[in-house]
Every structure is written in structure tokens, then in C-alpha cells.
Amino acid sequence: MGNEWKISEVISCDVLILGAGGAGLRCAAEILEKRLGCRVIAVTKVSHPQKSHTSTAQGGLAAVDPKDPVDKPIYHMFDTWKGSDCMADQNVVKRIVEAGWEEILWLENRGMHFSRDVDGKLARRTFGGHTLNFGETSAYRAVFEADRTGKGIMDTLWGEVIKRGISFIHQSMATELLFNGDRCVGAVVFSPKSGKFTAIRAKATVLAMGGCGQVFKITTNCRQNTGDHLALAVETGLPVMDPEAVQFHPTGIVGPGILASETLRSVGGILRNKDLEAFMERYAPKMKELAPRDLVARAIETEIREGRGILNPSHGIEHVWIDLRHLPEHVHKTQIPEVASFFKKFVNVDTRTELCPIRPSNHYHMGGIPTNEDGQVLKGPNDRVPGLFAIGECACASFHGFNRLGTNSLLELITMGRFAAQKAMEDLDQELPPLPPDAGSRTFEKFSSYFAGHSKVTVGSLRERMKAVMTEKVGVFRNEEGIKEAISLLEELKEEAQKCGLRSRDLLMNQELVERWELDNLLTSAMLIAQGALHRRESRGGHFREDFPERRSEFDRHTLVYMEQFGKVRIDWKPVDMTLYEEGGPYAEKFGMIERKY
């Protein structure tokens, strides 16, 4: 085979950002704005940063205006803490919440097209779990740009960074982190468009690589969210924190899993099984459809597991219905026009006259690469990795604990992006450390092995099997037996993957090669999630164990999973930061290990 296994070029910069979504570009913008002439390179896996997954975020961005007469940052902190099922780190919650409004103004002043109220000020709306006065009543806390808040953020950030001279490397992926001693000094990047490997030297390297939703069969996540960051981390001996903390949204549109907003249920949509029974009455007689996300998701999955689901023939996916037919015409037109158009566009059903197929959809990974409140990566409970940062969904600071509130993810991206930038700038005056002599060898060993297999099985078919088992055994419901089955299947798939023969033989835009590499990352992510889930013998937030259905105080701690070799894990624990509780003061008791009841 004529493929050349070499580093084609070595590039140097001050800050290397791997991933160019909301977190990555906010970080880049801060550095470029504060440090004139600083060399920042951002690597994006998609064809252009504007295509990043952040762009698909709809709802809004939570932040308390300090001038607000009724809302207070302490309420937002409380909601985040309670929502997290007492697993968010309070130092991080405090820092992010307090910085929120400043970030909103930063974006607005730089041209984000926020929706406005009649006075021309930023309009605000309510969102599930956001309350005033510690749960008393709904808070108007989310600013938004119509139903495309994420896109508004991305467009603004993209504009700011090109204005200030960022260098982008498009449609490329980081395959290896480079270290000099224990200091991260850059990364190896593969660009399928040229078929070349580049080594990038940097004084600071920032991981901002998004999530891993493609591990599941039904997901709201984009095609590129394959958990590459988790594989990068564990391969270099770093832990992943709380990998078992995965959020499932109760209503994904069958089959792809596109998010059908909460609004469907709040306007009066009724969930029905194949006998058209309004089944929520059996699970939550009072709240019915308005019960919390996780409860609704479990109710739907129970219906399906007990044979009361409906099989969609096109996608081969079982689902239940959401019935919107009884709602008046004006509700379809004015209150749910977007979601109604999604059902029309992606399933060809008319919400006014037909039943709509939905199923819980994987939505967000609360777990990720552990960091401190400045986004500095941790290799142990307190040990920093010099030169390495992680921010956004790929990181776990942890702002969301075991369950994320709507609109809190966008807030995390932009605040943590700035914090990491500020910290990274402190170290930019030092010399650029040299690369290790074996830079790239791990990548080449891996990539050349991908061409060595001879089996006829396709990457896609292995990926489908992984997605199916993860959705079934490590999804909304988990139990020891099921998780163990999943783990042994993952091991089997890993072996099969190693035998997999690629039909595309060169490096130029070899999609099969990229997907083969992604399959490794997906299997690693799946294994980490399954291992975390196996060791957490309790239920908390998005993690529900049928064999341990209650929250247990001995698990009031973060999971750290180390896995240098596939399937060989070491588990460690990290205490939850309780700053707000320990500081005392009038509201301290709100930040104890409180019940998550709504």
C-alpha cells in the first residue's frame, strides 16, 4: 500500500483549540481580543465551524440580569444544584452563574440577533426547572434568538474570530495528544481532504470537541459526535468523570431522534401506546404528561418493553404516539409551529390530523474529561495536566452533575470558554516546548492497522450493533445483568472491528477510514459509559438502575474511570465540591444533599 505514514508538516502556535463549536470559539475569541497578534489555530471536524453542533441548539441561554428586580443568581445556582441531583460542583456552579449576564452582553454587543421585547431589550422566557425563590414559581431567565439560539451564538463567534485573524483547519480531527514530560505540547491532526497528518505545537491545547451521542441508536446529536475526546483522554492515561451521566430527552422524533420540544406536552399533547391508551395516567396520576423528563422517558420505554409500542417500518424503531389532534388549530399554528414542521418534514405526518411517533432520544453527556473551574484538565482528583484544557460538552467541570437543565449548556459553553482562555493566557509568555520525538507514532500504528484487516463486515454494521445494545441495555433503563451483556458485546465488537477490512485503500477523503477510527472512539465511549453505569449502584439524575432505584448517599461522589487498555478499567472517586454549602450563610441549607422532587 502506498500510504505515507509521516508527519507532513509541523505548525507552531500559541493556542491550539481542538473543536470549533460554541466553547472552542468563545475561548478563541477571548484570546484574540485580549492578546493582539496571538496565534490561535482551531481544528474543526465539520466542513466549517458554522456547521458545529452548537448551531442546532434551539431554546435559549439562561443567565440572571443583575438588574432584574425578582430573579437572583442564588436561585439559578439552586436550580442547577437541585437539577443535577446534587452532583454538580458548587464552585463551578457559582462561577458560571455569576459570569452569565456579562457573557450575554458580550454576545449582544458583538452582534448576536437576540429576540427583543417591545422596549427593545432582550426578551426572556421560562424553561423547565428554572425557578424563583428556591422552587416557588417559574423564572423568566432564558434569553434567546427565536428557536435558533445556538446558531446565533455560533454566527457571532465565527464573525468575531475571523475578524481577529484565527486560523482554521477544517474537516480534520485530532488523533493524538502530544506530551513533553507531563506537559501537553500540542496534537497530531489528520486532514482527510489532503490525506495528510500535521503536528501542531502549542503552548496551550484546549479540547472543545462536543459529545458522544452517536453511541446510541436514537440521538439528537450530530454525526460527528463520536466521543473522540473520551478516547483521546483515556489513551493518554487521563480519567473520564461520570461517564454514566447521560441525558435522554423523552420525545425524540422517530426515527432519527430529532428533538421534539417539551412544549408538545405543556400545550396538552397526550402520550398513547399502541392500544391508544393514555398511559401516563398509570405512571404519574397527577402530573401525567407534565411529569419530569426522566420519569416520562422511563414510562415510554416501559410501554415499549412490555409490548405496547408500535414498530415504525421505515426505521425499524419501536415508538409510542404523541397525540396532538385534539388541540385547537391556533395551537398548532402559533404555539408549536416549529415542531409541527419537523413532524411534517421528517416523518410526513400532519400534527393536526395524525398521531406523531416519538421515542426517548439521547441528548446530552453530562460526563466528560474532568477539569477544575478554569477548564484545566485533571488527571486525578486534584492533579492538573499542564498545558491542557477541556471545555463544553466534552468536559466535566462539573456544572450539570447527573442531569442538565435546559438552557444551561449554552451558558456553560461560553463561560467556560472564556475562563479557559483567561487561564491559558497566563502561560503564553513562556517558550514553546519541543515536540516528543515519536510524535505521530501512535496515530500511524493505529491507522495502518486499520488497513490490515480482511474481514468483509462493514464498519457501519458494527456501529449499528453497538448503538442497538447501548440503547437497549445502557440507555434509559440499566441493570447489572444488562450492562454486563453490553460490556461483553462491546468487547466482541472491538475484536471484530480489528479484523474489519477497509475497501477504500488510500488516505484522501477516505470516509471509511474516518468512520473506522470513529468506531474505535465510539466503542471506547460506550465502554466508559457502561463501566461507569455498572459501578454506580444507585439511581441518580439521568442514570437509572432498575436494581437500585433509589439515590444512595454513599454515591454522593463523582466517578473517575481510567482505561488505558480497552475494557481494562480502574475506578476512582472524587468528592463533590460543596462550596456553597460549606460557606454557610442564609441559604446554605439549600445546597445540602437535598431531594430532587418537583
Place this chain on the structure above:
Amino acid sequence: MSQDQDLTLRIRRYDPSTGRSWLQEYRVRAGGILRFTDLLRKINTEQDPTLAWNSSCEHGQCGSCAVRVNGKPLLACELLVENAVKEFGTKEFLIEPITVGPVVRDLVVDLEVAYRRVEGMKPFIIRPRENPYGEGEYRIDPKEMDPYVDATRCINCFCCATACISGPRSFVGPNAIMSCVVRLLDPREDAKAERFKLLHGPNGVAHCHTSKACSHVCPKEIDVAHFVRLAKSLRLKEKA
């Protein structure tokens, strides 16, 4: 629920290592509500893993999967099998890459040059107008936003630029123009003169032939031609 369909997809392929280009035929049996991105993935998994195509969000929000189907630029993730059969009146589909940049392989187009045209139109605030409200947010009446807010929905999928009869060599493209018009109308932008200069530069709005193909194909149903026309007419006003 609709029935399975037997489709023939003729896909334009290109191999960069040999420079060879050819049409390859795939026969696919698919459910009515599968999308064209699902079909391409199905081909990868079941028939031919070598076929390369682009996508990301796969629900019409990012524009990565723009292709031409029987000549029409569209987002593959939004085209359902049963709708395609109805709209095009056939079960045979010719799938080709969009035309705004060089093909890297098969349906994957290099968007660097295409995006450079948009970036040339400075999709940001060049020089912020002084904020009369001091430190906080600018106050913008929603009515003041109405004239341009629809243009901010553009996702740069380049369907309009592909359909445009002027072509990318002479014209920066409808989407690039639209991004400039947004900031021309944005009250926070102070550099209006520079905006006019950009819009009426060498590859600017003068090259638009008013075919309105852009509005016709826009997957986000933005009246793109309206904004291009606006750029022209605002110039006239400026002159007057």
C-alpha cells in the same frame, strides 16, 4: 404508514487519486419516510462503504448535506423517499455534488473557497456604533429587526449559490450578499459606507441577474432574492 419503495440512485463519483469520474448506480429498497441521508448511510453499510458524502446535524440546521438531486440543490437530510417520488415523479434519482467548490471525493465538496466568499462580505460588525445606553445591551425595537431578521436564518448550505445563474466566478453569491445586508440594516453597525462598497464591489450585486432561483431553492424558505434586490435598491437611495 407508507410502503417500501424500490429506488435507483445514480450517484456522481470522483476518485481524487486517479482523477476518474463516473456515475454509479445503486438499487435501494427503502421505507417511505427514510431520508436521503439515511439512503446514503444504508449504501455505506450494506453495499458500498467507499461512497463518500457529507452531513452533520441531519435535521436541516447545518446545511452540510447539500447535494443536487435530479438537478435541484437541496438538503439530503430533508428529502423523504415518499416526497421525492412524488415531487420528481420518478423512482430514479441522479445525485450530484453542489457546484460552489472543488469536489474532494464523490459528493464531498471542499467549502473553503465558497466560505471565503461569505467571509469577504464581513459577516460581523465591522465597527460598532456607540451604544446610547452605555454599558448594557443595545435597544433594538423588534420592528427595526423585522426587515432583516429572516436573512439571519441563513445556514450557508450554498443551495442558492448552486442554483444561481450567475455562477461563483463572477458573483460572490446570494448567501454572501445576504450576510452583508444583515449588517447593513443592523442598527449596531456603524460602517455603512464600507458595507455599500462591499455589496457593490467587483463581484457584488451588479452580477445578479434577478432569476430568483435562490429564493426558489432555499431550504430555509428565505426570500433570498428579496435581500439581493434590497441591496441594489438601497444603493440607489444612497445615491439619490
